[in-house]
Amino acid sequence: MTDSFLKLHTRLLLLLGVFIAAAICMVSLFGSAKPASEIDWIDCFGEGGIAVMTLIWLLATLLTRPKGKVTNLLFLGLSALHISLLLDFLDEFYRFDLEYDWLTSLEALPATLGMGLMSLAMYFWYHEQQVLNHLLQKKERFYREHGLTDFITGLYRADYMKKQVARELHAYRDNGTGFCMALLDIKGFSEFNRKYGGVRSNSLLSDIGQIITLNLRESDLACRYASDRFIVLLPDTDLVKAHAVIEQVAQMVASHTPYDNHNSALGFEGVQWQCMSARKDDDHNTLLQRLSQSLNELKAVAA
Amino acid sequence: MRQVFESDSAILAMQPLLLPLIEMAEQRGVSSHKLLKGSRLFNEDLHQPNKRVSFKQVVQIFDNAQTLLSQDGVSFLVARHWLFSQPEAAFQALLNSRNLLDMSRVLQVRQAQIWPLMFFQSYHSANARHFVVNPAVAQVSAPCMEFMAEFLIAVIDQLCRWRFDMVTHLTVKLPYAQPKHVEQYQSHLQLQYHFSQPCFMVSVPTTYMYRPQTLALTSMRGFYLQQSKHAENNVGFLQYVCSLLALSPKQSATELSECLGVSVATLKRKLKAHNTSLQALKDQLQKQQAVIHISERGCSNEQVAQQLDYADVTNFRRNFKRWTGMTPSELRKLFN
Numbered sequence: 001m002t003d004s005f006l007k008l009h010t011r012l013l014l015l016l017g018v019f020i021a022a023a024i025c026m027v028s029l030f031g032s033a034k035p036a037s038e039i040d041w042i043d044c045f046g047e048g049g050i051a052v053m054t055l056i057w058l059l060a061t062l063l064t065r066p067k068g069k070v071t072n073l074l075f076l077g078l079s080a081l082h083i084s085l086l087l088d089f090l091d092e093f094y095r096f097d098l099e100y101d102w103l104t105s106l107e108a109l110p111a112t113l114g115m116g117l118m119s120l121a122m123y124f125w126y127h128e129q130q131v132l133n134h135l136l137q138k139k140e141r142f143y144r145e146h147g148l149t150d151f152i153t154g155l156y157r158a159d160y161m162k163k164q165v166a167r168e169l170h171a172y173r174d175n176g177t178g179f180c181m182a183l184l185d186i187k188g189f190s191e192f193n194r195k196y197g198g199v200r201s202n203s204l205l206s207d208i209g210q211i212i213t214l215n216l217r218e219s220d221l222a223c224r225y226a227s228d229r230f231i232v233l234l235p236d237t238d239l240v241k242a243h244a245v246i247e248q249v250a251q252m253v254a255s256h257t258p259y260d261n262h263n264s265a266l267g268f269e270g271v272q273w274q275c276m277s278a279r280k281d282d283d284h285n286t287l288l289q290r291l292s293q294s295l296n297e298l299k300a301v302a303a
Numbered sequence: 304m305r306q307v308f309e310s311d312s313a314i315l316a317m318q319p320l321l322l323p324l325i326e327m328a329e330q331r332g333v334s335s336h337k338l339l340k341g342s343r344l345f346n347e348d349l350h351q352p353n354k355r356v357s358f359k360q361v362v363q364i365f366d367n368a369q370t371l372l373s374q375d376g377v378s379f380l381v382a383r384h385w386l387f388s389q390p391e392a393a394f395q396a397l398l399n400s401r402n403l404l405d406m407s408r409v410l411q412v413r414q415a416q417i418w419p420l421m422f423f424q425s426y427h428s429a430n431a432r433h434f435v436v437n438p439a440v441a442q443v444s445a446p447c448m449e450f451m452a453e454f455l456i457a458v459i460d461q462l463c464r465w466r467f468d469m470v471t472h473l474t475v476k477l478p479y480a481q482p483k484h485v486e487q488y489q490s491h492l493q494l495q496y497h498f499s500q501p502c503f504m505v506s507v508p509t510t511y512m513y514r515p516q517t518l519a520l521t522s523m524r525g526f527y528l529q530q531s532k533h534a535e536n537n538v539g540f541l542q543y544v545c546s547l548l549a550l551s552p553k554q555s556a557t558e559l560s561e562c563l564g565v566s567v568a569t570l571k572r573k574l575k576a577h578n579t580s581l582q583a584l585k586d587q588l589q590k591q592q593a594v595i596h597i598s599e600r601g602c603s604n605e606q607v608a609q610q611l612d613y614a615d616v617t618n619f620r621r622n623f624k625r626w627t628g629m630t631p632s633e634l635r636k637l638f639n
Binding site: 150151152157158159185190193194198199202225226227228229285288289292293296300 | 326327330
């Protein structure tokens with residue numbers, strides 16, 4: 001995430017440079033400059049502004065997207081739009097010579113073509129989003145709020161979970177669909193952290209986040225709780241079933257082997273977990289507090 | 304002779320705390336520029352080994368960190384890192400103290416080298432020791448207080464787990480309401496904590512004050528104390544004023560200014576620059592004494608009023624309500 005995608009797009013940027021250069025060359029070759037008295041500066045400012053904005057959109061698109069079909073289409077569409085607007089802007093300063101006057105009528109063509117390409121890009125983007133939504137399935141429910149994601153694991157944070165739990169409790173009181181919550185804690189995480197450093201620990205957290213999400217059912221939701229803890233919401237599930245699901249997750253996590261830069265395996269023992277069903281008189285704070293408390297007790301006994 | 308330092312004296316060597324904080328912020332998508340905003344410090348400054356910063360600058364950075372990163376629990380993470388990478392001889396003296404009581408004595412004489420930002424005043428009740436903690440230099444903003452408190456209790460929690468194996472018997476009372484990121488407390492801490500309390504206080508049952516520190520080499524304690532003897536021993540402005548007030552709680556601004564060797568006007572100006580006043584400091588001292596008397600020693604209102612030199616109980620009750628927002632009996636109820 002920290003690397004920008006811009007480096008991937010040197011070719012596209014070069015192509016954009018060529019487009020812009022070609023447009024400017026064409027105008028200056030086939031046209032002649034207007035006298036300053038004929039220039040409408042307010043118009044220049046407006047049209048120039050639009051051209052600059054499309055250029056910013058274009059760069060923002062390249063900055064935030066990896067290579068691929070959707071990116072190429074978006075790039076071509078926006079470039080064409082930009083060229084049209086650029087021509088329109090240059091129009092303020094240049095007048096085409098009489099024999100090339102027909103060029104003026106072509107000004108709007110790239111924009112039309114560009115919008116067509118962008119519509120196509122949107123179509124594919126929609127499909128791409130469907131795929132991404134599927135990948136996010138166990139990481140989010142019903143709504144998206146990127147401000148609530150945890151930077152290290154890419155999962156949502158405790159705040160997001162609290163909202164979901166509050167919602168689930170509401171539903172429980174209204175129509176009696178019970179649910180379970182589980183809290184998982186990485187065994188010996190502080191030793192791991194001391195031994196292998198912050199960067200390794202962060203990537204361990206991220207790996208475990210992935211493993212947990214992979215091994216949950218489609219309806220479940222996993223978030224990062226705090227420190228080395230992950231929290232799982234299991235909607236419409238009784239305690240026996242929830243235990244089985246989390247037991248499976250814990251087994252999968254325990255079989256994970258983290259590696260260092262030299263491909264040697266690092267010591268890691270798996271997770272401790274606690275699972276409980278919600279009560280109708282809980283609010284999200286008391287439920288999470290109770291869960292946390294009972295995991296702490298479990299850890300104290302294990303120690 | 305201890306040198307008194309003020310909020311804007313650039314004398315604190317905070318790199319062992321600030322550099323990890325900056326790195327952790329960056330790992331979480333917050334640039335050093337954002338974290339240091341308003342402190343007039345740049346990341347490069349802190350990479351100079353002899354760079355000293357002022358309390359004011361530190362407060363600004365903690366404030367930023369708490370506003371931007373409290374959800375990530377960086378105060379707790381930095382505390383863990385800081386504890387396990389302490390090179391100071393004074394800190395080694397701490398790690399080789401016989402027990403917690405001994406540790407508190409070492410801390411008393413070497414606090415400037417270990418944790419100059421806050422100081423503690425120790426009280427005891429029938430079966431516990433209580434350490435009331437306050438900022439040592441100036442009163443700080445609410446986010447900064449939260450950051451410093453989280454940092455300190457995380458250090459205490461980790462230290463007691465590592466050296467004494469008795470952390471669950473410690474109780475911490477925090478002077479602010481339960482924060483939104485309470486999951487960080489639940490996940491990082493094994494000690495007991497309570498929010499919305501009148502003072503920031505760490506309590507340890509007396510028996511645990513004497514539990515031997517298993518990993519300590521007591522012969523090394525004296526060695527490290529000697530080693531750290533000539534290091535700077537500065538004391539923060541508020542800590543110094545509070546220590547003078549503790550000796551004679553009723554003294555006037557004139558008497559206090561004479562002790563400090565400044566004019567009354569200068570004293571008032573300095574107190575204001577440190578976000579407080581003489582009356583506020585007197586209130587703070589009386590409040591914490593009253594709270595200890597009531598909640599830890601089980602004294603009656605009459606006894607406390609007498610201890611604090613009040614002519615009548617009504618007057619004391621009124622002041623207590625003003626200090627804490629609750630009556631003495633409401634505080635008693637809170638603990639029962």
